[in-house]
Amino acid sequence: MTAQTELIRPEAEADEDSAKRRQIIDGARTVFMSQGFDAASMGEIAKAAGVSKGTLYVYFPSKEELFGAIVRQECKAQAEGLFVFDTDDHDVEAVLNRLGNGYAHFLCRKGASSPLRTVIAIAERMPEIGKAFYQTGPERGIKALAAYLDTQNAAGALNVPDTEIAAAQFMDACQSTLFKPVLFNFAPIPNDERIAYVVGIAVRTFLAAYRPR
Amino acid sequence: MTAQTELIRPEAEADEDSAKRRQIIDGARTVFMSQGFDAASMGEIAKAAGVSKGTLYVYFPSKEELFGAIVRQECKAQAEGLFVFDTDDHDVEAVLNRLGNGYAHFLCRKGASSPLRTVIAIAERMPEIGKAFYQTGPERGIKALAAYLDTQNAAGALNVPDTEIAAAQFMDACQSTLFKPVLFNFAPIPNDERIAYVVGIAVRTFLAAYRPR
Amino acid sequence: MTAQTELIRPEAEADEDSAKRRQIIDGARTVFMSQGFDAASMGEIAKAAGVSKGTLYVYFPSKEELFGAIVRQECKAQAEGLFVFDTDDHDVEAVLNRLGNGYAHFLCRKGASSPLRTVIAIAERMPEIGKAFYQTGPERGIKALAAYLDTQNAAGALNVPDTEIAAAQFMDACQSTLFKPVLFNFAPIPNDERIAYVVGIAVRTFLAAYRPR
Amino acid sequence: MTAQTELIRPEAEADEDSAKRRQIIDGARTVFMSQGFDAASMGEIAKAAGVSKGTLYVYFPSKEELFGAIVRQECKAQAEGLFVFDTDDHDVEAVLNRLGNGYAHFLCRKGASSPLRTVIAIAERMPEIGKAFYQTGPERGIKALAAYLDTQNAAGALNVPDTEIAAAQFMDACQSTLFKPVLFNFAPIPNDERIAYVVGIAVRTFLAAYRPR
DNA sequence: GATGAATGAGCCTTCATTCAT
DNA sequence: AATGAATGAAGGCTCATTCAT
Numbered sequence: 001m002t003a004q005t006e007l008i009r010p011e012a013e014a015d016e017d018s019a020k021r022r023q024i025i026d027g028a029r030t031v032f033m034s035q036g037f038d039a040a041s042m043g044e045i046a047k048a049a050g051v052s053k054g055t056l057y058v059y060f061p062s063k064e065e066l067f068g069a070i071v072r073q074e075c076k077a078q079a080e081g082l083f084v085f086d087t088d089d090h091d092v093e094a095v096l097n098r099l100g101n102g103y104a105h106f107l108c109r110k111g112a113s114s115p116l117r118t119v120i121a122i123a124e125r126m127p128e129i130g131k132a133f134y135q136t137g138p139e140r141g142i143k144a145l146a147a148y149l150d151t152q153n154a155a156g157a158l159n160v161p162d163t164e165i166a167a168a169q170f171m172d173a174c175q176s177t178l179f180k181p182v183l184f185n186f187a188p189i190p191n192d193e194r195i196a197y198v199v200g201i202a203v204r205t206f207l208a209a210y211r212p213r
Numbered sequence: 214m215t216a217q218t219e220l221i222r223p224e225a226e227a228d229e230d231s232a233k234r235r236q237i238i239d240g241a242r243t244v245f246m247s248q249g250f251d252a253a254s255m256g257e258i259a260k261a262a263g264v265s266k267g268t269l270y271v272y273f274p275s276k277e278e279l280f281g282a283i284v285r286q287e288c289k290a291q292a293e294g295l296f297v298f299d300t301d302d303h304d305v306e307a308v309l310n311r312l313g314n315g316y317a318h319f320l321c322r323k324g325a326s327s328p329l330r331t332v333i334a335i336a337e338r339m340p341e342i343g344k345a346f347y348q349t350g351p352e353r354g355i356k357a358l359a360a361y362l363d364t365q366n367a368a369g370a371l372n373v374p375d376t377e378i379a380a381a382q383f384m385d386a387c388q389s390t391l392f393k394p395v396l397f398n399f400a401p402i403p404n405d406e407r408i409a410y411v412v413g414i415a416v417r418t419f420l421a422a423y424r425p426r
Numbered sequence: 427m428t429a430q431t432e433l434i435r436p437e438a439e440a441d442e443d444s445a446k447r448r449q450i451i452d453g454a455r456t457v458f459m460s461q462g463f464d465a466a467s468m469g470e471i472a473k474a475a476g477v478s479k480g481t482l483y484v485y486f487p488s489k490e491e492l493f494g495a496i497v498r499q500e501c502k503a504q505a506e507g508l509f510v511f512d513t514d515d516h517d518v519e520a521v522l523n524r525l526g527n528g529y530a531h532f533l534c535r536k537g538a539s540s541p542l543r544t545v546i547a548i549a550e551r552m553p554e555i556g557k558a559f560y561q562t563g564p565e566r567g568i569k570a571l572a573a574y575l576d577t578q579n580a581a582g583a584l585n586v587p588d589t590e591i592a593a594a595q596f597m598d599a600c601q602s603t604l605f606k607p608v609l610f611n612f613a614p615i616p617n618d619e620r621i622a623y624v625v626g627i628a629v630r631t632f633l634a635a636y637r638p639r
Numbered sequence: 640m641t642a643q644t645e646l647i648r649p650e651a652e653a654d655e656d657s658a659k660r661r662q663i664i665d666g667a668r669t670v671f672m673s674q675g676f677d678a679a680s681m682g683e684i685a686k687a688a689g690v691s692k693g694t695l696y697v698y699f700p701s702k703e704e705l706f707g708a709i710v711r712q713e714c715k716a717q718a719e720g721l722f723v724f725d726t727d728d729h730d731v732e733a734v735l736n737r738l739g740n741g742y743a744h745f746l747c748r749k750g751a752s753s754p755l756r757t758v759i760a761i762a763e764r765m766p767e768i769g770k771a772f773y774q775t776g777p778e779r780g781i782k783a784l785a786a787y788l789d790t791q792n793a794a795g796a797l798n799v800p801d802t803e804i805a806a807a808q809f810m811d812a813c814q815s816t817l818f819k820p821v822l823f824n825f826a827p828i829p830n831d832e833r834i835a836y837v838v839g840i841a842v843r844t845f846l847a848a849y850r851p852r
Numbered sequence: 853g854a855t856g857a858a859t860g861a862g863c864c865t866t867c868a869t870t871c872a873t
Numbered sequence: 874a875a876t877g878a879a880t881g882a883a884g885g886c887t888c889a890t891t892c893a894t
Binding site for chain 4: 460461462463464465539540543544545546547549550551553554556557559560564568587588590591592594595597598599601602603606607609610611612623624627628630631632634635636
Binding site for chain 2: 888891892
């Protein structure tokens with residue numbers, strides 16, 4: 001039985017997840033995300049990953065494919081756990097505040113803008129990458145919030161005619177004046193206080209519009 | 214006569230605004246804004262401008278400088294005339310609707326995303342360009358709207374505690390769900406109806422929060 | 427018994443003729459002869475042979491050596507059985523016709539040109555290979571035919587002063603206008619009729635010159 | 640009038656025949672013809688031509704194109720003036736002897752085999768090049784000789800049923816045993832005497848078959 | 853001032869070969 | 874013996890930049 005179990009062992013590093021592969025992806029992310037697709041060179045990536053240039057091509061057939069793998073991985077990492085709601089939590093104000101602050105922090109945090117810039121830049125030539133990024137990122141967040149709003153509509157805690165648009169507008173309002181200066185790369189990361197202030201206004205506006213009188 | 218001829222030419226090589234210079238800038242804008250900084254080649258730019266590659270370097274010392282000049286010029290063209298308000302117009306709802314629709318159309322219009330992608334991409338390496346773009350574009354719009362809101366506060370038509378943030382959040386709300394899919398390059402330009410619908414919600418939300426009871 | 431077993435296996439790892447070695451040679455021939463020395467890659471050869479790249483180097487120390495082995499083997503396969511003569515057959519016309527047609531078919535047949543091109547190409551850099559190919563191929567044919575002509579001289583059926591040159595000229599005449607267009611890779615394989623026509627003229631010319639009056 | 644004449648002057652070096660272009664072609668021929676297409680590197684060609692690698696690509700868009708230009712030029716140089724016949728010269732034996740010796744010398748001369756090997760090698764991948772080479776070389780020679788034979792048929796000096804095949808077979812016979820060892824790159828260039836001997840046999844055979852009794 | 857020929861550094865990619873397992 | 878992961882030296886080609894005319 002033990003022997004059998006051993007035989008079953010699922011060929012742990014099937015190439016899809018070997019150490020070298022991860023090593024390459026890590027090096028490539030660093031370089032791609034800080035330089036952009038064009039300015040990143042395979043040589044630099046190889047050096048950053050600590051492998052030879054040839055090895056890069058053992059794992060990825062081209063620069064494009066390597067880049068695609070990076071972005072796909074980056075997508076999964078977006079806002080993990082941020083858009084998780086407790087349906088039974090009817091304190092909408094608190095929920096929105098928590099979400100808004102988390103979201104603004106996530107967006108403006110150090111290192112968040114580079115990947116975003118890189119993806120936006122490449123979207124011109126590789127639309128599928130732009131689409132994948134949007135759908136696994138912003139869109140999923142909006143949909144999740146909208147679903148929560150639906151439950152609160154049903155619970156009578158809110159009265160939102162179009163929950164999806166309300167959700168999107170709320171998310172956008174939470175980063176107004178905060179994120180664009182970071183994205184355009186000339187402003188320091190806003191501090192907690194400032195973020196809380198802006199999110200507070202967003203929440204108040206939202207509730208003024210959608211809280212049942 | 215020869216002397217006179219010489220005297221007539223007013224500032225012969227004004228460099229800053231010669232026809233050739235404009236010609237180059239025009240050609241360069243087309244190429245830069247549609248391909249991005251890295252993918253654009255000086256050769257292609259020269260061809261688009263109808264001059265020789267050497268001439269490019271007579272007017273601009275490097276590709277970077279030429280690109281900077283393009284973006285600086287592009288900034289000036291942003292949303293011209295969109296953020297012009299009639300202070301005496303107290304029909305805030307109408308004003309916001311007009312502005313919101315104009316803004317969303319402007320953002321999502323064909324050809325608008327490429328330059329934006331290009332600027333965002335280069336902001337990583339050239340922060341001053343990102344700054345210049347933001348300040349002459351989004352920021353100016355926000356400031357202009359905030360100023361109008363100030364006047365309406367004063368006139369008693371509104372009650373907005375922080376007009377700058379309110380302005381920014383309103384602008385952002387007008388493009389929610391509309392612009393990002395275009396920026397990420399996978400969705401068609403939204404139609405007028407859809408835009409009006411989203412803007413309508415933004416306006417209602419704004420007024421619900423800020424119209425004096 | 428054990429001893430016997432050991433004694434039985436005649437030259438266990440004869441290296442020179444192991445199954446793996448033959449396997450590699452077979453795969454390599456396909457690739458080398460259809461792509462040429464430079465265009466053939468060791469990777470492709472490994473795949474064609476169904477072994478790993480590393481194994482190639484277990485049997486052959488370099489690409490050059492492997493190629494050499496292929497060509498040496500290819501030499502042996504040249505025109506097997508074509509240049510076999512019945513010394514007692516005094517119907518020279520029939521013998522030459524049979525030989526000429528067989529030779530022209532052999533030269534022009536599908537797949538014959540690629541190896542030839544490959545050998546000619548490599549002769550520049552590896553003269554020994556060119557020499558081996560010529561001597562085991564064309565030269566052997568010429569010598570064999572010359573020997574037959576000698577016997578017919580002796581039998582009084584022919585009167586050929588220089589049988590070796592006569593043999594070579596006859597062989598060449600049999601493929602005139604037929605083979606070069608195939609070798610230069612722009613003409614289809616000539617049909618049987620055309621071949622028979624050209625060979626017929628070669629035979630008539632030969633007999634006109636060398637048949638005793 | 641003089642001025643006008645000057646203006647008309649046809650822009651002498653239209654790029655098609657500039658000194659640099661010739662310089663590149665010369666360098667490229669040396670390298671291509673001695674190494675073959677694949678083994679020749681653009682870097683080595685640049686060095687041989689005394690220009691930079693970039694300059695190569697100013698004049699030729701790719702390695703293939705450059706190679707094609709070399710071969711096209713090489714075609715023109717084939718057997719210039721060898722296949723010129725005096726129709727009124729009825730001394731066929733002398734004509735054929737002169738032609739045969741010239742042809743064999745031309746084929747076997749130092750430096751002649753390399754281009755041939757190179758063209759044969761590349762014919763696998765670039766059939767048009769093989770075709771162009773054959774048609775401007777061997778074929779033209781055959782056609783020219785056939786035309787001469789036609790005139791001598793008409794003049795009653797010969798009786799050749801198929802002049803084209805007779806021409807081709809004669810040409811081939813002139814190099815039998817001589818050229819292949821050179822092509823396969825292991826034999827020294829045959830001396831004049833040996834050539835004359837082989838050609839002499841070819842001529843005798845031809846006349847035995849085709850001289851009217 | 854304007855040109856365009858020329859450059860050379862650098863890019864992505866391939867491939868013969870090696871070596872630990 | 875056999876593997877296949879890893880390497881590093883090229884290779885073809887592009888392009889920002891320079892400079893003689």
